[in-house]
Amino acid sequence: MINDLLTFLNKFVKVSIEEFAELIAWTEPRQFEKKTILTRPGDVEEYMYFITSGLIRKYFLKKDQEIITHLVKEGGIIGSGESFLTGQPSRYFVETLEPTTAFAISRQKLEEMYGSSKKWEKLGRIMTTQYFLVQEMRLMDNIRYSTRERFVKFMNENTDLLQRVPQKYLASYLNIKPETFSRLKHLMNPK
Amino acid sequence: MTNLIDINPSLIEYAHRYLQRFMSINIDELKMLLSYCEIRQVEKRTILVKEGEVDNYLNMVVKGLVMKYVRVKKNDMILQLATEGHVIHSEISFLTRTPSLVFVETLEPTVMLSLTYDKMEEALDKFPQGERLGRLILTGMYVKKEESRYFRLLRSARERFLDYINAHPHMLQRVPQKYLASYLNIKPETFSRMKHLVAKQ
Numbered sequence: 001m002i003n004d005l006l007t008f009l010n011k012f013v014k015v016s017i018e019e020f021a022e023l024i025a026w027t028e029p030r031q032f033e034k035k036t037i038l039t040r041p042g043d044v045e046e047y048m049y050f051i052t053s054g055l056i057r058k059y060f061l062k063k064d065q066e067i068i069t070h071l072v073k074e075g076g077i078i079g080s081g082e083s084f085l086t087g088q089p090s091r092y093f094v095e096t097l098e099p100t101t102a103f104a105i106s107r108q109k110l111e112e113m114y115g116s117s118k119k120w121e122k123l124g125r126i127m128t129t130q131y132f133l134v135q136e137m138r139l140m141d142n143i144r145y146s147t148r149e150r151f152v153k154f155m156n157e158n159t160d161l162l163q164r165v166p167q168k169y170l171a172s173y174l175n176i177k178p179e180t181f182s183r184l185k186h187l188m189n190p191k
Numbered sequence: 192m193t194n195l196i197d198i199n200p201s202l203i204e205y206a207h208r209y210l211q212r213f214m215s216i217n218i219d220e221l222k223m224l225l226s227y228c229e230i231r232q233v234e235k236r237t238i239l240v241k242e243g244e245v246d247n248y249l250n251m252v253v254k255g256l257v258m259k260y261v262r263v264k265k266n267d268m269i270l271q272l273a274t275e276g277h278v279i280h281s282e283i284s285f286l287t288r289t290p291s292l293v294f295v296e297t298l299e300p301t302v303m304l305s306l307t308y309d310k311m312e313e314a315l316d317k318f319p320q321g322e323r324l325g326r327l328i329l330t331g332m333y334v335k336k337e338e339s340r341y342f343r344l345l346r347s348a349r350e351r352f353l354d355y356i357n358a359h360p361h362m363l364q365r366v367p368q369k370y371l372a373s374y375l376n377i378k379p380e381t382f383s384r385m386k387h388l389v390a391k392q
Contacts, residue, residue, distance in 0.1 A: 046201050082337045125326035132333040
């Protein structure tokens with residue numbers, strides 16, 4: 001659980017056990033029931049979460065329709081990033097879909113951490129780059145691949161989500177009509 | 192450094208204005224940062240990066256117009272149109288040192304202030320608060336992308352058209368309509384029909 005975070009960080013920058021302990025001290029463990037709304041439109045996002053177990057979705061409302069932009073499970077980072085980074089009110093809801101545990105870091109602590117050493121400033125730069133890249137790659141995937149290709153790619157990489165997430169949410173996340181989503185299910189690798 | 196400034200006086204102003212959005216930079220610091228950069232001057236219709244090449248430059252347009260597009264089944268989709276003061280390059284390729292998925296091409300004769308990947312690494316390391324500046328620039332890029340994605344999902348074609356043309360009226364003269372239509376994700380026929388919305392204002 002705590003090792004997941006270390007493994008995650010080591011993908012980007014070498015972190016020793018001592019440094020990792022120091023980093024953990026800036027975070028707080030948080031725990032939520034399922035269907036807990038962590039952030040609403042108009043709130044300023046105070047936290048970014050590294051999920052150790054559970055599942056969180058981020059969405060906004062287009063008239064009455066929920067548009068899901070993120071589904072993040074254990075091992076991923078989520079929060080209303082734009083609001084967290086700018087201090088401006090969130091346009092999004094952030095909500096747990098399952099009971100969820102996470103290491104959370106507040107805006108204030110993160111600023112303090114960055115200010116405390118160049119090493120953390122560098123980690124911050126690399127993580128921000130990573131966050132940007134993930135978003136940019138997804139945008140490129142949406143442009144370059146057909147509905148069918150996006151469905152197959154995502155569902156093969158996240159087979160567990162079909163059991164964990166209501167289909168209409170998966171369809172919204174993939175920007176596919178619910179009817180089309182149902183029809184595409186036969187494309188999944190039989191397990 | 193004085194040479195760079197002599198070439199184009201707006202250069203220092205654009206660079207300063209851009210960096211000031213992220214942190215306060217005095218003139219000596221600005222000169223130091225500019226010393227990592229180079230000036231590039233190219234004709235119109237110059238392809239700066241092709242799909243499959245690693246993009247080695249981050250560019251700020253000092254004069255001219257540059258577009259970024261992706262070729263999907265022989266169809267070019269415009270992703271960005273950058274004019275004076277804006278930064279443009281193949282971000283994923285530059286940051287990850289992998290082959291570009293996109294093309295970057297000038298539409299007008301263009302002067303750019305460019306930074307190579309190696310020089311960026313050097314600046315991050317040597318410039319006081321370089322890591323902080325790097326993080327804040329990346330944060331800015333992230334937030335901008337996130338906003339444009341949000342508005343693309345939220346707004347109708349008509350709203351996207353009006354918002355863009357009102358904010359950038361000069362682009363109708365500078366950019367072929369089919370490119371603007373592609374950038375706004377509006378069919379060319381629809382784009383033509385929408386032009387009457389501008390004339391009325």
